[in-house]
Amino acid sequence: MPLAKVVRLDALPPGTMTEARVNGQSYVVANAGGEIHALGGVCPHRGASLAHGALHGSSIVCPWHAWEFDCRSGEHDFDPSIRLARVPVRLADGDIYIEVP
Numbered sequence: 001m002p003l004a005k006v007v008r009l010d011a012l013p014p015g016t017m018t019e020a021r022v023n024g025q026s027y028v029v030a031n032a033g034g035e036i037h038a039l040g041g042v043c044p045h046r047g048a049s050l051a052h053g054a055l056h057g058s059s060i061v062c063p064w065h066a067w068e069f070d071c072r073s074g075e076h077d078f079d080p081s082i083r084l085a086r087v088p089v090r091l092a093d094g095d096i097y098i099e100v101p
């Protein structure tokens, strides 16, 4: 799958997230305690941009109605059948890339 460059690793410190838009799709890229995770960036509830929410530990909190998703699995905290698609991450030369379809 093609790689899309997102951001410099040092521009995404632990506890922060950013949005990546690739081919018209939105992704959220999170640094949870030094682990980089990428997931579909649109909340399955009503479509908020998750990158504009909050990152609490490994939980992404939606900015609109506070649904929470574990960035390691993509699962909603109360209903694991609701999940964000996980996107493979690559690190190279201090840059973060995601593998996109």
Ligand code: FES
Binding pocket: 043, 044, 045, 046, 047, 048, 062, 063, 064, 065, 066, 067
């Ligand atoms: S849009 Fe995300 S919780 Fe409602």
